[in-house]
Amino acid sequence: MEPEQSTITVRWMAGGEHIQDLGRRSRAASRRLATASTAQKDAALLAAAEILLERAPEILAANEADCEAAATDGMEPGPLDRLRLDPQRLDAMAAGIRRVADLSDPVGEVLEGWRRPNGLEIQRIRVPLGVVAIIYENRPNVTSDAASLCLKSGNAALLRGSGTALASNRAIASAIRAGITKSGLPEDGVQLVDDVSHESAVAMMQLTDYVDCLIPRGGAALVQAMREHATVPVVIDGDGNCHVYVDASADLVEAVDLVLNAKTQRPGVCNAAESLLVHRAVADEFLPRVGAALVESGVELVGDADARSRFEMGVATDDDFAREYLDLKMSVAVVESIDAAIEHVNRYSSGHTEMIATRDLEAARRFTHEVDSGTVIVNASTRFTDGERFGFGAEIGISTQKLHARGPMGLRELTTSKYLVWGDGQVV
Amino acid sequence: MEPEQSTITVRWMAGGEHIQDLGRRSRAASRRLATASTAQKDAALLAAAEILLERAPEILAANEADCEAAATDGMEPGPLDRLRLDPQRLDAMAAGIRRVADLSDPVGEVLEGWRRPNGLEIQRIRVPLGVVAIIYENRPNVTSDAASLCLKSGNAALLRGSGTALASNRAIASAIRAGITKSGLPEDGVQLVDDVSHESAVAMMQLTDYVDCLIPRGGAALVQAMREHATVPVVIDGDGNCHVYVDASADLVEAVDLVLNAKTQRPGVCNAAESLLVHRAVADEFLPRVGAALVESGVELVGDADARSRFEMGVATDDDFAREYLDLKMSVAVVESIDAAIEHVNRYSSGHTEMIATRDLEAARRFTHEVDSGTVIVNASTRFTDGERFGFGAEIGISTQKLHARGPMGLRELTTSKYLVWGDGQVV
Numbered sequence: 001m002e003p004e005q006s007t008i009t010v011r012w013m014a015g016g017e018h019i020q021d022l023g024r025r026s027r028a029a030s031r032r033l034a035t036a037s038t039a040q041k042d043a044a045l046l047a048a049a050e051i052l053l054e055r056a057p058e059i060l061a062a063n064e065a066d067c068e069a070a071a072t073d074g075m076e077p078g079p080l081d082r083l084r085l086d087p088q089r090l091d092a093m094a095a096g097i098r099r100v101a102d103l104s105d106p107v108g109e110v111l112e113g114w115r116r117p118n119g120l121e122i123q124r125i126r127v128p129l130g131v132v133a134i135i136y137e138n139r140p141n142v143t144s145d146a147a148s149l150c151l152k153s154g155n156a157a158l159l160r161g162s163g164t165a166l167a168s169n170r171a172i173a174s175a176i177r178a179g180i181t182k183s184g185l186p187e188d189g190v191q192l193v194d195d196v197s198h199e200s201a202v203a204m205m206q207l208t209d210y211v212d213c214l215i216p217r218g219g220a221a222l223v224q225a226m227r228e229h230a231t232v233p234v235v236i237d238g239d240g241n242c243h244v245y246v247d248a249s250a251d252l253v254e255a256v257d258l259v260l261n262a263k264t265q266r267p268g269v270c271n272a273a274e275s276l277l278v279h280r281a282v283a284d285e286f287l288p289r290v291g292a293a294l295v296e297s298g299v300e301l302v303g304d305a306d307a308r309s310r311f312e313m314g315v316a317t318d319d320d321f322a323r324e325y326l327d328l329k330m331s332v333a334v335v336e337s338i339d340a341a342i343e344h345v346n347r348y349s350s351g352h353t354e355m356i357a358t359r360d361l362e363a364a365r366r367f368t369h370e371v372d373s374g375t376v377i378v379n380a381s382t383r384f385t386d387g388e389r390f391g392f393g394a395e396i397g398i399s400t401q402k403l404h405a406r407g408p409m410g411l412r413e414l415t416t417s418k419y420l421v422w423g424d425g426q427v428v
Numbered sequence: 429m430e431p432e433q434s435t436i437t438v439r440w441m442a443g444g445e446h447i448q449d450l451g452r453r454s455r456a457a458s459r460r461l462a463t464a465s466t467a468q469k470d471a472a473l474l475a476a477a478e479i480l481l482e483r484a485p486e487i488l489a490a491n492e493a494d495c496e497a498a499a500t501d502g503m504e505p506g507p508l509d510r511l512r513l514d515p516q517r518l519d520a521m522a523a524g525i526r527r528v529a530d531l532s533d534p535v536g537e538v539l540e541g542w543r544r545p546n547g548l549e550i551q552r553i554r555v556p557l558g559v560v561a562i563i564y565e566n567r568p569n570v571t572s573d574a575a576s577l578c579l580k581s582g583n584a585a586l587l588r589g590s591g592t593a594l595a596s597n598r599a600i601a602s603a604i605r606a607g608i609t610k611s612g613l614p615e616d617g618v619q620l621v622d623d624v625s626h627e628s629a630v631a632m633m634q635l636t637d638y639v640d641c642l643i644p645r646g647g648a649a650l651v652q653a654m655r656e657h658a659t660v661p662v663v664i665d666g667d668g669n670c671h672v673y674v675d676a677s678a679d680l681v682e683a684v685d686l687v688l689n690a691k692t693q694r695p696g697v698c699n700a701a702e703s704l705l706v707h708r709a710v711a712d713e714f715l716p717r718v719g720a721a722l723v724e725s726g727v728e729l730v731g732d733a734d735a736r737s738r739f740e741m742g743v744a745t746d747d748d749f750a751r752e753y754l755d756l757k758m759s760v761a762v763v764e765s766i767d768a769a770i771e772h773v774n775r776y777s778s779g780h781t782e783m784i785a786t787r788d789l790e791a792a793r794r795f796t797h798e799v800d801s802g803t804v805i806v807n808a809s810t811r812f813t814d815g816e817r818f819g820f821g822a823e824i825g826i827s828t829q830k831l832h833a834r835g836p837m838g839l840r841e842l843t844t845s846k847y848l849v850w851g852d853g854q855v856v
Binding site (some may be wrong): 034035114116120122124129130208212213218227228232233254257258261265266341346368369370372373374375376377378379380381383384387389390391397401402403404406407408416417418419420421422423424425426427428 | 447459462463495542544548550557558581636640641656660661663679682685686689693694774796797798800801802803804805806807808809811812813817818819829830831832834835836844845846847848850851852853854855
């Protein structure tokens with residue numbers, strides 16, 4: 001099948017060339033943005049918000065076209081709702097950009113500084129990463145969120161949303177670029193990859209000359225593709241197989257509320273709880289109570305033999321304990337001890353968020369120290385793991401890796417540092 | 429060629445299985461090390477230093493065997509010297525371990541903390557990365573340096589040196605493991621990969637279930653192999669194409685000393701200067717002076733036409749400007765302005781260290797802000813970019829990437845952070 005293969009190669013090269021060109025332009029813009037003043041960057045953001053609202057009719061029309069095409073293609077109501085914009089959602093988008101302008105600029109912060117015995121003065125200062133690439137799915141508001149956070153932190157944003165949202169994203173990115181131009185900064189500070197082929201995604205993951213950090217915001221398939229193809233530095237916004245452990249000493253009334261909130265308040269998000277562990281000492285009392293409350297809220301339960309003997313539920317397989325349902329379903333296990341709870345969590349967790357309900361100081365200390373996850377919560381819902389709820393003012397994602405950033409990521413996580421050394425002729 | 433292929437597959441699987449097993453054991457050990465007290469870790473380090481000296485005869489005999497085999501294989505004198513141990517070098521190794529024990533423990537540091545309006549208390553604390561893998565070349569002292577830094581920071585170390593140093597590394601790792609056991613910590617806290625095949629290196633680069641951070645310490649070929657094969661998180665200890673820029677306002681007498689020191693004090697290391705940029709305004713005066721001094725020190729110069737017209741030297745190609753010579757050779761260019769100098773540096777640099785010689789505040793400010801490298805130095809030798817010279821007490825490498833760590837890496841860069849959230853029943 002020679003001809004077919006060479007056709008693919010040619011298409012790939014063309015896609016790769018286009019992405020290389022976008023990368024070059026992002027890099028050039030990033031040099032300007034890195035030294036832009038806070039006032040300039042804020043002016044660009046405010047102008048972008050204004051133009052976004054001025055262009056509401058065009059943006060909503062583009063979005064309407066995206067939604068119609070998606071509906072014709074049989075998109076489910078849930079994703080279709082996430083794709084859809086209306087005047088209120090556009091207002092919220094503009095308000096989000098203005099809120100980012102109000103956040104303090106992380107760039108230029110002196111993180112530390114000291115003087116060496118030979119008189120050298122060393123400072124570590126916060127600087128932008130450079131070019132931040134973000135691959136995301138069909139919510140068009142990510143385009144403005146990601147662009148504004150990158151801009152505020154002095155980075156050039158190279159954005160790639162889904163094909164289903166392409167017309168919407170083009171209209172939004174164009175408005176933001178117009179805002180940037182108006183403030184005198186380079187419009188290539190925000191670029192949208194409009195080739196939404198698989199090849200272009202892979203080319204983006206391998207733009208080692210131009211991309212300083214790639215953040216995938218999507219499901220397991222995207223993360224898997226990153227693992228296979230990415231050669232640029234990556235921060236994974238990963239899945240959340242979050243656990244709630246109800247300790248022997250827990251306040252069981254409070255624990256029912258915590259479990260219910262963690263599981264049902266918004267089951268489709270990464271910080272919702274997926275798995276419930278109950279200490280054997282309180283399992284007889286707690287499981288029937290929490291089980292009834294969960295079932296009443298529409299949750300399907302699956303458990304191990306010890307859990308099933310205390311409340312009627314389906315059988316949980318090993319796969320169930322490892323699964324992020326993102327739905328009204330929860331796996332349940334009874335554990336012998338806090339050691340068994342910690343071991344279970346460290347075995348099955350995705351490292352996002354785990355919670356302990358306890359009144360015992362030693363249990364709280366052990367759980368927080370020995371559980372190897374980005375966020376460990378004592379006596380509060382797992383749903384608090386979130387940039388806004390942490391007080392960061394905005395969030396670009398939640399890292400489940402350990403390098404660079406771990407947990408909710410705000411503006412600060414879009415920066416790196418640089419050492420400045422000041423001397424007067426010192427030699428080695 | 430079916431049979432041959434399947435043989436390769438079987439060998440690969442066997443290598444892969446072995447590495448997977450090492451990974452599992454490192455992970456298990458890392459759980460214990462993460463909660464070990466500073467006193468326990470220091471006791472392990474001091475015991476390791478003691479046993480290393482007790483076993484000097486065995487270690488030196490093993491090293492002698494390595495050196496003989498390497499000499500027979502035709503190893504060059506330089507690498508052979510780096511491979512060789514003697515009683516003094518073994519003493520230095522033990523002293524290095526004791527110095528690491530004296531450093532303060534980074535684990536447990538509360539990096540920040542605040543209270544939210546709803547009463548939630550959030551803390552970000554410093555914790556070990558977990559399992560740190562290090563691939564390095566033929567210097568056996570890296571085995572003890574890397575092991576002790578990982579141990580002190582609460583990480584399990586998975587080490588892979590070169591095949592030429594295998595007997596030496598086995599003897600050193602065995603002594604350190606004995607020290608760890610003596611202190612009651614798990615000996616698998618330090619493991620040496622004794623399969624030095626290419627396959628085992630690739631398997632190590634893909635141990636995603638067990639390795640939290642892989643640090644390659646080696647040349648361009650190793651870095652390239654990492655880029656191709658690594659699926660685990662990586663911190664690149666990369667090459668240093670370091671620049672010295674002599675500005676129009678520089679103190680030219682001081683600048684000659686700085687250039688000489690940066691180039692010739694130890695030309696084979698990553699923080700030695702490789703390229704000299706001279707502002708046109710001082711080129712007529714400075715180039716003959718610095719050229720004569722460099723040539724007298726045995727440096728071969730290659731330059732652009734403007735440099736060659738002022739001092740006799742060879743022709744520098746584009747490749748020369750991009751090259752890290754690690755030798756007594758230097759590329760030279762004359763630049764029109766500080767803008768041209770910054771552009772040249774950002775184009776050719778590997779992002780390690782750049783220096784400006786200047787008396788002009790505005791030039792210093794622009795160079796430090798606009799040059800996109802991990803360390804930017806004003807009026808001091810590039811050779812200062814080093815963990816010891818920065819005052820970190822030890823160094824695991826120098827990162828040329830922007831994610832996680834940038835510049836010299838000490839104990840702190842072997843850690844990550846974790847959010848702890850303390851509540852009393854808060855729900856969303």
